[in-house]
Amino acid sequence: MKFGEIRVADAEGAILAHSQRMGRRTLKKGLTLSADDIADLAQGGIESVMAARLEAGDISEDQAAEQIAKSVTGAHVSTSAAVTGRVNLYAEVRGLVVVDCDRLDRVNQIDEAITVAAVTPFELVEAKQTIATIKIIPFAVAGAITDAASDLARGKPGNESLIRVVPLAQQRFGLVQTRLSGTKESVLDKTAAVTAARLESLGSRISAEVRCDHRIENVAAAIADMRTQNMDIVLISGASAITDRRDVIPAAIADAGGRVDHFGMPVDPGNLILMGHVDDMPIVGLPGCARSPKFNGFDWVLRRLAARLPVDSADIMTMGAGGLLIDIPTRPMPRSDIDQEIAPAGKPSIAAIILAAGQSRRMGRVNKLLAKIGGQPMVNRVVDAVLASKSAAVYVVVGHEGDAVRGALADRNVRFVENPNFETGLSASLKCGIASLPDDIDGAVICLGDMPQVTAAEIDRLIDAFSPLEGRAICLPTYGGKRGNPVLWAKRFFSEMKDIEGDVGARHLIGVHDKYVTEVEMAGEGVLVDIDTPQALADAKA
Numbered sequence: 001m002k003f004g005e006i007r008v009a010d011a012e013g014a015i016l017a018h019s020q021r022m023g024r025r026t027l028k029k030g031l032t033l034s035a036d037d038i039a040d041l042a043q044g045g046i047e048s049v050m051a052a053r054l055e056a057g058d059i060s061e062d063q064a065a066e067q068i069a070k071s072v073t074g075a076h077v078s079t080s081a082a083v084t085g086r087v088n089l090y091a092e093v094r095g096l097v098v099v100d101c102d103r104l105d106r107v108n109q110i111d112e113a114i115t116v117a118a119v120t121p122f123e124l125v126e127a128k129q130t131i132a133t134i135k136i137i138p139f140a141v142a143g144a145i146t147d148a149a150s151d152l153a154r155g156k157p158g159n160e161s162l163i164r165v166v167p168l169a170q171q172r173f174g175l176v177q178t179r180l181s182g183t184k185e186s187v188l189d190k191t192a193a194v195t196a197a198r199l200e201s202l203g204s205r206i207s208a209e210v211r212c213d214h215r216i217e218n219v220a221a222a223i224a225d226m227r228t229q230n231m232d233i234v235l236i237s238g239a240s241a242i243t244d245r246r247d248v249i250p251a252a253i254a255d256a257g258g259r260v261d262h263f264g265m266p267v268d269p270g271n272l273i274l275m276g277h278v279d280d281m282p283i284v285g286l287p288g289c290a291r292s293p294k295f296n297g298f299d300w301v302l303r304r305l306a307a308r309l310p311v312d313s314a315d316i317m318t319m320g321a322g323g324l325l326i327d328i329p330t331r332p333m334p335r336s337d338i339d340q341e342i343a344p345a346g347k348p349s350i351a352a353i354i355l356a357a358g359q360s361r362r363m364g365r366v367n368k369l370l371a372k373i374g375g376q377p378m379v380n381r382v383v384d385a386v387l388a389s390k391s392a393a394v395y396v397v398v399g400h401e402g403d404a405v406r407g408a409l410a411d412r413n414v415r416f417v418e419n420p421n422f423e424t425g426l427s428a429s430l431k432c433g434i435a436s437l438p439d440d441i442d443g444a445v446i447c448l449g450d451m452p453q454v455t456a457a458e459i460d461r462l463i464d465a466f467s468p469l470e471g472r473a474i475c476l477p478t479y480g481g482k483r484g485n486p487v488l489w490a491k492r493f494f495s496e497m498k499d500i501e502g503d504v505g506a507r508h509l510i511g512v513h514d515k516y517v518t519e520v521e522m523a524g525e526g527v528l529v530d531i532d533t534p535q536a537l538a539d540a541k542a
Contacts, residue, residue, distance in 0.1 A: 074161020270297020357399030453526025
């Protein structure tokens with residue numbers, strides 16, 4: 001790839017490296033300059049720009065990111081579409097993220113242009129949470145480099161995927177608690193409650209509990225009892241901490257016909273943990289900190305066991321980096337309110353609002369939304385496209401001939417919002433739609449009921465591009481350099497939308513918040529076509 005300053009007269013087809021503002025128009029970073037763009041730049045008095053040109057064998061940043069993402073992604077992981085050279089990976093289920101760290105490091109060492117970042121290995125994540133991101137640094141990268149990174153990420157036949165999510169498994173846990181002469185039952189009760197809460201948070205439960213004296217023969221008998229009850233895993237909480245491999249609990253495991261696999265852990269709190277098994281039943285001798293609900297080294301082991309992942313000596317011995325948990329807060333420092341509002345963590349939840357309350361004044365007596373195109377009402381075509389997209393919920397704002405619109409959509413899974421002031425114009429419908437959204441929505445794509453050529457794929461491209469954390473908080477479609485609809489807005493702009501008056505939408509806010517705008521180029525002109533005249537309707541029917 002060639003990169004540098006280029007005369008505007010020679011820049012057609014080059015990729016713009018820095019945004020350029022000319023009067024009311026802004027050419028965004030990453031735009032492939034067209035002849036019209038060149039003319040606008042020249043008219044604006046700009047003689048040269050910093051830009052990039054692809055060379056033979058180069059592929060674009062988006063293509064490279066998508067190719068590597070396919071090679072990296074494993075079970076229970078989904079990906080976003082590539083935008084500005086970035087693909088995000090999301091967990092499809094609640095579980096543990098498993099990362100081949102050695103292979104990940106080697107992929108990142110292929111070339112500085114290619115970066116793959118993942119969450120901490122074995123982190124417990126929720127469904128839809130972001131777990132990794134692939135980012136291509138320049139605008140393009142050599143295809144040979146991308147192929148090398150993809151091959152390495154894919155690994156050899158039989159290898160597990162580089163990044164995967166292992167779901168938690170519902171399992172039967174047995175709990176053994178021992179007593180000494182001064183042990184209070186209330187202490188054992190509390191330990192049982194704390195342990196039960198831990199297991200329930202991981203989708204499992206205590207299926208059996210035994211309390212016995214802190215003696216080898218008693219603990220061995222309790223282990224044998226758990227074995228006959230077909231427990232998947234046994235946890236042993238001793239009245240006294242384990243101090244040696246020959247102490248009561250490890251000796252009891254041996255007497256029950258089992259074996260001690262590992263004693264000790266480079267994690268604090270959690271040092272005095274013991275791992276063993278009888279036949280195929282894992283046994284964990286709990287460290288004293290397991291009586292506390294605070295996060296400790298036992299939680300690291302328990303999470304893996306809850307996902308049926310093996311935990312051997314090598315696994316435990318490599319937990320030292322990051323293993324000092326005493327002074328680590330359980331939650332990250334909160335960001336500012338604004339940052340939290342515009343930067344959802346993980347896969348965003350995007351609602352769709354379809355504005356379908358207008359009077360269609362330019363259509364005469366015809367309600368254009370109910371006019372049939374391709375055998376079904378226009379509004380149905382719009383709603384069906386939105387329902388087929390990644391939108392989390394669909395809200396249809398009705399007003400003019402509201403009952404008829406509801407009837408046309410009676411079998412669609414949408415939520416209707418009444419606009420009693422539909423005569424006052426578009427802003428009233430917009431405000432009604434925004435007011436109806438739940439608090440857990442991260443943004444909303446505002447769709448017009450008279451744009452039946454917009455597709456589900458085009459709406460999905462807007463949702464995939466949405467990333468307030470990276471400055472993409474307003475996503476709008478373009479075709480041939482012209483801006484269209486629908487527009488996706490982050491939640492932080494809702495309050496300003498509620499102040500709009502008259503028969504206008506929120507377009508003026510795009511100019512006010514230009515730094516948050518991302519243009520997403522579409523393959524078809526449907527994002528520019530609204531049906532607002534009898535001739536336009538006739539053309540659409542044709």
